Amino acid sequence: MNMHDRPQAQPVLDWASRNQHWLAAQFAALRGRLARQLRDTSANAEPPPPECADDFEPALEALTKLFGLSAFERDVVLLAAGVELDSALRRLVGVAMAQAPEAIASTQPTFNFAMQMLSEPHWDALSPLRPLRRWRLIACEGREAPPRRPIQIDERVLHYLTGLPAMDARLIGLVRCEPVGSIEPDTPQANTIAHALGTGAAALATLGHARGEIEPQRDLARAALACLGANGLWLHARDLPHDPRELAEIARLLDREAALSDAIIALELDRPIEAADAEAHAMTLLAHLMGPAIVLNAPEPARLSRLRQRRMLRLQVADAPAAARQVAALRGLTREQAAALAAALRPALRQFDVPAADLRLVVTEALAETQADPALLGPAVWRLCRAAVRGGLDTLAQRIDSRVGFDDLVAPPVVTAQLRAIANELQHRPRVHGDWGFAAHNGRGLGTAALFAGESGTGKTYAAEAIASAAALDLYRIDLASVVSKYIGETEKNLSRLFEAAETSGAILLFDEADALFGKRSEVRDSHDRFANIEIAYLLQRIETYRGLVILTTNMKSALDRAFLRRIRYVVQFPYPDAAARETLWRMQFPSDAPLGEVDFAGLARLQLTGGNIRAIALNAAFLAAAGGGRIEQDAINAAVRAEFSKLERPWPGVGP
Template identity: 50%
Template sequence: MNLHDMTAWSERNRDWLSARLGYWRERLRALADDDAHDDACGLPPDDTGDGFRPAAHRLAAAFRLSAFETELLVLAAGVEIDAALGDAVARAQGDAAQRAAGVRFALALELLPHAHWDAISPLAPLRAWSLIDVDTSAGHARAALRIDERVLHAITGVEAFDERLAGIARALDVAPDIACPGIADVIAGALATQPETLIVLADARLDAERVRAGRWLAACALRRAGLRALWLDVAALAGDAREAAGIARRLAREARLSQAGVVVALDGDASAHDATVTRFAATLNAPTIVLGAPSTRTLAESDRPVLRFAVPRMRAVARGDLPVHVLTATRRALHQFHVDPALLDQALRTAAHLGDNDEDGAERTLWHALREAARGGLDALAERIDSGTSLDDLVVPGFVAAQLREIAAHLRHRQTVYDDWGFGRGQSRGLGIAALFAGESGTGKTMAAEAIANAARLDLYRIDLSGVVSKYIGETEKNLARLFDAAEASGAILLFDEADAMFGKRSDVKDSHDRYANIEVAYLLQRIESYRGLAILTTNMRSALDRAFLRRLRFIVQFPFPDARSREQIWQRQIPRDAPSGRIDFAALARLQLTGGSIRSVALHAAFRAADAGRAIDHALLVEAAQIEHAKLERAMSTTHNGSPQ
């Protein structure tokens, strides 16, 4: 239903409800006057002949209400929103001073047609679905009936969400013009023919990529079934059984009021909590999709029929209203980044607004939006490095530059090789890229990682080893699992500085600590091999790395100590164009045995000295800074009589 149709329906629903409440005002007036012709005009007609269905009738169909129960809801709503009707009801009940008491059941039995006593029994829809609140303290006949606030909004046609579900569930729509996987139609058909069917989307290895693909598939299937999606926060189910039952009732009611299905994502660690969540999902009286791998035994405890589906990888998306270049860019971006459906749709709309005249701008906007959306929780687990370094900024030998450009090429063309050409079919390991950057400190290893990340337009995260490795047995693997799962979604490049501290040689087993340390190394090797992105490891001591790990590397790049010609180029690039500079003998400075990192440190030190002295950066200041750097490195630096390096 588009915005115009929704507005038109809302206006007609308001008119219908106003006429209905007006009729009951007159009926109550006639009863008060003892008018024998009080019902001569009759109820306003329901059938308008054009297919219009007021909200009250939609509620009746959704909750299978009788005509009496439906009219009782209308009357209870009228007491809340129509002051005149509320006063008339209070007078008819003989408690004009207690209008807030609501509608008494005795009045409803006398006033409304087709009355039946079991309408407010605990198992009848009005109470079973908490459509009304019933106060029976004064007896069954004088029970006071009040309509629930969420149901009041529904019957008046007001868009709403049960505030008691805030923090427990949230609504999410998928744009109808986004093409979904073919399996979504099968799931939608099952939900349409048997709404009580429990749909389970599971996979042998439900990693971060599959979780997002599963959420996308669930949203698509519900959309195809004409339903919205309600995402359940399973952490909210940590309370007792009574509280969980209340949540289940409100959630199922919200699903019917908003025409939605419920999606429940398991934690995936086969914990007791997962079993509790699965039982909760199995008891929901609403279309339900479980994302995860619940145990067969837990599902067997439910009487609901169960259908299982494997979760495909989310490879591509298509919208008929988008330009071809945006669709092409989307497929490429989704191969790299895994994002939630709502964020993807938002990015698509932004890119589409740029129009056909700015193809590059649309592609950059889409890539940037999905790159940011996919970061998820990785920022909390590692340090993101922002740098403008390019491959052309590196001063390295030609063979090193060629290797770095080849790594960037592998990143750019993975989709073509693995998907389009079929090299990745049937493979789950070895599709990522693992590279080792070896060389002395300051030879450009981290800078090279920054340049590759910028060339591939990907985030670069430096892994803090102290935050990953734990002295407690088993905690290191958990930390690494969280890290790699978050990285899988973001498509980021991982940089493990001083990798020999983590990926060192496995020791002989002498005690339990040695055994668990070796298990940690083995786990690292397995995750590195299965990681679909680029993992870069840097080391100053290549010989210290485990040989089993070296066999799993696709690239090993050795960064040599820069020669004199390279050092001269590095010196020349250290003085920015905007910085004041005097006479500098770069050839003389190049004779100093310093790495690029040390040269950068010398240049910065000289720049601050120049700023403090109010002078330009010249050769003398650079030599003085170089002497400080050599002292820091505990090396001797000989100079000529004029202060130049010798």
């Protein structure tokens, strides 16, 4: 046998090519069926449609299974697609439509035409409750009675039948399709979600995060989709239409797109506290959706109770453990770099919840800044981690750059000892709570609250700065005007937003003049009193559960609620400075570069002034001296003292022996 006589191997076609060949054969077979019914003897006899091989499922057969089409409904879809893609079939339908009793000159078939020409017809195929119209597989529009309306295949369905990647045009801009990704790292929670979503169409997985962070929830949702081998249809609640009818239509299109794309719907919400309207629209959408879905930043369980038809799985997403984030950040480094960085990262990650994405940037910058010097890495990593987790707190409070140390404070030894004890607690918190197990032993009351009481200007804010400097933590002053609201419920929302932003950084929160916010709970006389008491109770709870330090300053300790005082770990009383303390304060106010003349510090110390008053007088005297072009003499200081006493509405006692 000659080698040229051997049968040539047939080229192996991919699925898309096989699907197109199969679909063309189906159109040819349909032409033959229609021609025979029309007794068109000029039409060539067409072979019967080919059978599907075991290793091949064409798109039309997959569509039939997905939506439960009958044989007649399947042929209606084939007919509607054929007149769009097969010119010979379109001409044949035009001839047949011209011969129909209604004599419609059109190449677009009607439902009546399909009933007459296709096998196993049934009238209820036209019902809005049957798959053809329910899932918008065909469009059947017009002014005529429904059976006489032209049938047109939906564009997205036509793309699906031909094997073209596409998305419904009505969902573009609203939905983002993400192909299935890898499953690294695999987690038990991801497997749990995947198992729940795989149990049936009514499954709903709702995810939440203690601080409303979305990235850990996205990572877990993607891992669950990877477990299922499913694509993701991602959309955000704020992009949803407001009209209920539009929402119902979007839900239907989403369910259809999920079926056609082998995908799971993933709906993101903003934190419910900030997006009540978007949450309501999301709940309406979920009520209409029929397929499995994942909800990120899900509402509270009580708000999900209306979705009774759903089998619901609710999970609280935890941040990646510090050890896991550390391992991920050290990938790709040399052994020496990894060892030095691991030692530097360990304490920083126990204090700061740095997202994994930002941690790699911290590592890169720390290495470039320190040249991997182990002596410099620790402080650099701590500082960079501290900056990385500030996040939204900078927009909610005023960050104070602390330049004051304990040596700069003028306070009695007992006060300084209390302040150092607070700083020591902040520094050793990871060891006591983590290594020694106090956090696991008692999960409540692990936060630290300190009350600084004393007259204005006695050094309360300076003391907070000294603690922040010693602990190398950020200090934020809370503007009460931005927190307290006259509208019921708004104060709690503002406080929740503030504490959630602070949790990531473990920053020190300073509530100045706290008696305005933490006053005694009043007797309930009306609804406003009741809600005011709720605000105080909510605040007490958040302070107790906050993992950082909360410092409250007040001029009137007696004005604070006693229940609140019981929750305070440290109460520091800042006394009015005595003469010796005042002289020290006077001497400390003038920098070494200041041109200071002869000043009677002993005489100035006899003036009954606080540290805040003394700082203001020294600064005013310096400007007076600068305007006069000379040194800071006693006369300039006396003039500034007179102005300060006038401001305080107190008589000027004079300075001198």
